[in-house]
Amino acid sequence: MPERPFQAFRWKTMKKTSSPFIIVKRSKIHGTGVFAAKFIPEDTRIIEYVGDKVTKKESERRGQLCFEDSLNNKELGAVYMFILNKRYDIDGNVPYNTAKYINHSCGKNCYTDVIKGKIWIIAERDIEAGEELSYNYSYDLDNYEDHPCRCGSEDCVGYIVSEEQWANLKRRLKRAAKSSKATENEA
Numbered sequence: 001m002p003e004r005p006f007q008a009f010r011w012k013t014m015k016k017t018s019s020p021f022i023i024v025k026r027s028k029i030h031g032t033g034v035f036a037a038k039f040i041p042e043d044t045r046i047i048e049y050v051g052d053k054v055t056k057k058e059s060e061r062r063g064q065l066c067f068e069d070s071l072n073n074k075e076l077g078a079v080y081m082f083i084l085n086k087r088y089d090i091d092g093n094v095p096y097n098t099a100k101y102i103n104h105s106c107g108k109n110c111y112t113d114v115i116k117g118k119i120w121i122i123a124e125r126d127i128e129a130g131e132e133l134s135y136n137y138s139y140d141l142d143n144y145e146d147h148p149c150r151c152g153s154e155d156c157v158g159y160i161v162s163e164e165q166w167a168n169l170k171r172r173l174k175r176a177a178k179s180s181k182a183t184e185n186e187a
Protein backbone atom coordinates (compact mmCIF):
# COMPACT_ATOMS: atom_id res chain seq x y z
CA MET A 1 0.00 0.00 0.00
CA PRO A 2 1.22 3.52 -0.69
CA GLU A 3 2.55 5.59 2.18
CA ARG A 4 -0.25 7.76 3.46
CA PRO A 5 0.59 8.85 7.03
CA PHE A 6 -1.50 12.04 6.98
CA GLN A 7 -4.55 10.32 5.60
CA ALA A 8 -4.15 7.50 8.11
CA PHE A 9 -4.32 10.09 10.89
CA ARG A 10 -7.37 11.77 9.37
CA TRP A 11 -9.13 8.42 8.83
CA LYS A 12 -9.20 7.74 12.56
CA THR A 13 -11.60 10.63 13.01
CA MET A 14 -13.75 9.72 10.02
CA LYS A 15 -16.92 7.78 10.59
CA LYS A 16 -17.73 4.83 8.40
CA THR A 17 -20.39 5.77 5.87
CA SER A 18 -23.77 4.14 6.37
CA SER A 19 -27.25 4.03 4.91
CA PRO A 20 -30.65 2.98 6.28
CA PHE A 21 -30.92 0.59 3.32
CA ILE A 22 -27.91 -1.60 4.05
CA ILE A 23 -26.42 -4.16 6.36
CA VAL A 24 -22.79 -5.38 6.08
CA LYS A 25 -22.03 -9.06 6.66
CA ARG A 26 -20.22 -12.09 5.25
CA SER A 27 -20.97 -12.80 1.62
CA LYS A 28 -21.24 -16.04 -0.34
CA ILE A 29 -19.72 -14.28 -3.36
CA HIS A 30 -16.56 -13.01 -1.72
CA GLY A 31 -15.42 -11.93 1.76
CA THR A 32 -17.61 -9.22 3.20
CA GLY A 33 -20.71 -8.08 1.33
CA VAL A 34 -23.46 -5.49 1.57
CA PHE A 35 -27.10 -6.59 1.81
CA ALA A 36 -30.47 -4.88 1.59
CA ALA A 37 -31.69 -4.20 5.14
CA LYS A 38 -35.19 -3.65 3.78
CA PHE A 39 -37.04 -3.36 0.47
CA ILE A 40 -35.23 -0.89 -1.82
CA PRO A 41 -37.31 0.60 -4.68
CA GLU A 42 -35.76 0.91 -8.16
CA ASP A 43 -33.67 4.08 -8.71
CA THR A 44 -32.97 4.61 -4.98
CA ARG A 45 -29.59 6.17 -4.25
CA ILE A 46 -28.43 3.59 -1.72
CA ILE A 47 -25.03 4.80 -0.53
CA GLU A 48 -22.27 7.10 -1.70
CA TYR A 49 -18.91 5.65 -2.74
CA VAL A 50 -16.39 7.82 -0.91
CA GLY A 51 -12.62 8.00 -0.61
CA ASP A 52 -9.55 10.06 -1.36
CA LYS A 53 -10.00 12.42 -4.29
CA VAL A 54 -6.79 12.09 -6.29
CA THR A 55 -5.43 13.39 -9.59
CA LYS A 56 -5.11 10.96 -12.50
CA LYS A 57 -1.35 10.97 -11.99
CA GLU A 58 -1.63 10.02 -8.31
CA SER A 59 -4.29 7.49 -9.22
CA GLU A 60 -1.90 5.84 -11.66
CA ARG A 61 0.85 5.76 -9.05
CA ARG A 62 -1.42 4.11 -6.48
CA GLY A 63 -2.71 1.69 -9.11
CA GLN A 64 0.86 0.66 -9.92
CA LEU A 65 1.69 0.13 -6.21
CA CYS A 66 -1.48 -1.89 -5.81
CA PHE A 67 -0.54 -3.99 -8.85
CA GLU A 68 2.95 -4.65 -7.43
CA ASP A 69 1.41 -5.70 -4.11
CA SER A 70 -0.94 -8.04 -5.94
CA LEU A 71 2.02 -9.93 -7.43
CA ASN A 72 2.95 -10.99 -3.89
CA ASN A 73 -0.49 -11.25 -2.37
CA LYS A 74 -3.60 -11.83 -4.47
CA GLU A 75 -5.85 -10.50 -1.70
CA LEU A 76 -4.26 -7.06 -2.06
CA GLY A 77 -4.98 -6.95 -5.77
CA ALA A 78 -8.47 -5.52 -5.39
CA VAL A 79 -9.10 -2.33 -7.34
CA TYR A 80 -10.93 0.47 -5.54
CA MET A 81 -10.16 3.29 -7.96
CA PHE A 82 -13.24 4.98 -9.37
CA ILE A 83 -13.33 7.50 -12.22
CA LEU A 84 -14.92 10.73 -10.95
CA ASN A 85 -14.29 12.95 -13.99
CA LYS A 86 -11.58 13.77 -16.53
CA ARG A 87 -9.23 15.16 -13.88
CA TYR A 88 -9.88 13.22 -10.72
CA ASP A 89 -10.44 9.68 -9.48
CA ILE A 90 -11.71 8.47 -6.11
CA ASP A 91 -9.52 5.97 -4.25
CA GLY A 92 -12.12 4.06 -2.27
CA ASN A 93 -9.60 1.94 -0.40
CA VAL A 94 -10.16 3.78 2.88
CA PRO A 95 -11.61 2.36 6.11
CA TYR A 96 -14.59 4.75 6.15
CA ASN A 97 -15.86 3.74 2.69
CA THR A 98 -18.55 1.16 3.43
CA ALA A 99 -19.53 0.96 -0.28
CA LYS A 100 -16.21 -0.73 -1.07
CA TYR A 101 -17.66 -3.94 0.40
CA ILE A 102 -20.28 -4.18 -2.34
CA ASN A 103 -19.27 -7.12 -4.53
CA HIS A 104 -19.15 -7.42 -8.28
CA SER A 105 -21.74 -9.65 -9.92
CA CYS A 106 -22.50 -10.46 -13.55
CA GLY A 107 -26.15 -10.60 -12.42
CA LYS A 108 -26.02 -7.24 -10.63
CA ASN A 109 -28.94 -5.36 -9.05
CA CYS A 110 -27.23 -1.95 -8.75
CA TYR A 111 -25.31 0.47 -10.95
CA THR A 112 -23.13 3.48 -10.25
CA ASP A 113 -23.54 7.05 -11.40
CA VAL A 114 -21.76 10.33 -10.75
CA ILE A 115 -24.30 12.96 -9.66
CA LYS A 116 -23.11 16.47 -8.83
CA GLY A 117 -19.57 15.28 -8.13
CA LYS A 118 -20.63 12.34 -5.97
CA ILE A 119 -20.46 8.65 -6.87
CA TRP A 120 -23.68 6.85 -5.96
CA ILE A 121 -24.60 3.18 -5.82
CA ILE A 122 -28.14 3.10 -7.22
CA ALA A 123 -30.79 0.34 -7.31
CA GLU A 124 -31.17 -0.89 -10.89
CA ARG A 125 -34.45 -2.58 -10.00
CA ASP A 126 -36.60 -3.22 -6.94
CA ILE A 127 -34.46 -5.11 -4.41
CA GLU A 128 -35.97 -7.34 -1.74
CA ALA A 129 -34.81 -7.25 1.88
CA GLY A 130 -31.91 -9.67 2.39
CA GLU A 131 -30.65 -9.64 -1.21
CA GLU A 132 -26.93 -9.02 -1.59
CA LEU A 133 -26.17 -5.76 -3.38
CA SER A 134 -23.85 -5.90 -6.37
CA TYR A 135 -22.85 -3.94 -9.43
CA ASN A 136 -20.57 -4.53 -12.40
CA TYR A 137 -17.03 -3.34 -11.63
CA SER A 138 -16.66 -2.66 -15.36
CA TYR A 139 -13.03 -3.62 -15.68
CA ASP A 140 -11.45 -3.42 -19.09
CA LEU A 141 -11.07 -6.54 -21.21
CA ASP A 142 -7.25 -6.27 -21.05
CA ASN A 143 -5.80 -8.71 -18.51
CA TYR A 144 -9.23 -10.23 -17.91
CA GLU A 145 -7.45 -13.43 -16.77
CA ASP A 146 -6.36 -11.56 -13.64
CA HIS A 147 -9.97 -11.00 -12.60
CA PRO A 148 -11.86 -14.30 -12.58
CA CYS A 149 -15.48 -14.01 -11.43
CA ARG A 150 -17.15 -16.44 -9.04
CA CYS A 151 -20.36 -14.48 -8.55
CA GLY A 152 -22.48 -17.60 -9.00
CA SER A 153 -25.17 -15.83 -11.01
CA GLU A 154 -26.81 -17.57 -13.98
CA ASP A 155 -25.37 -14.94 -16.30
CA CYS A 156 -21.79 -15.26 -15.03
CA VAL A 157 -19.30 -14.80 -17.87
CA GLY A 158 -16.41 -16.11 -15.77
CA TYR A 159 -14.48 -12.84 -15.54
CA ILE A 160 -15.01 -9.37 -14.11
CA VAL A 161 -15.41 -7.39 -17.31
CA SER A 162 -17.71 -4.50 -18.24
CA GLU A 163 -20.95 -5.59 -19.87
CA GLU A 164 -20.19 -3.70 -23.08
CA GLN A 165 -17.17 -6.01 -23.49
CA TRP A 166 -18.98 -9.30 -22.84
CA ALA A 167 -19.36 -10.14 -26.55
CA ASN A 168 -15.64 -9.52 -27.11
CA LEU A 169 -14.76 -11.57 -24.04
CA LYS A 170 -16.82 -14.52 -25.25
CA ARG A 171 -15.09 -14.37 -28.64
CA ARG A 172 -11.68 -14.36 -26.96
CA LEU A 173 -12.58 -17.27 -24.68
CA LYS A 174 -13.79 -19.28 -27.69
CA ARG A 175 -10.55 -18.58 -29.55
CA ALA A 176 -8.46 -19.50 -26.48
CA ALA A 177 -10.40 -22.78 -26.04
CA LYS A 178 -9.87 -23.65 -29.71
CA SER A 179 -6.13 -23.02 -29.63
CA SER A 180 -5.66 -25.02 -26.42
CA LYS A 181 -7.54 -27.91 -28.03
CA ALA A 182 -5.28 -27.66 -31.09
CA THR A 183 -2.18 -27.91 -28.89
CA GLU A 184 -3.70 -30.91 -27.10
CA ASN A 185 -4.21 -32.69 -30.42
CA GLU A 186 -0.65 -31.99 -31.48
CA ALA A 187 0.73 -33.49 -28.29
Ligand SMILES: [Zn+2]
Binds near residue numbers: 150151
Ligand atom coordinates in the same frame (compact mmCIF):
# COMPACT_ATOMS: atom_id res chain seq x y z
ZN1 LIG B 1 -19.78 -13.49 -12.59
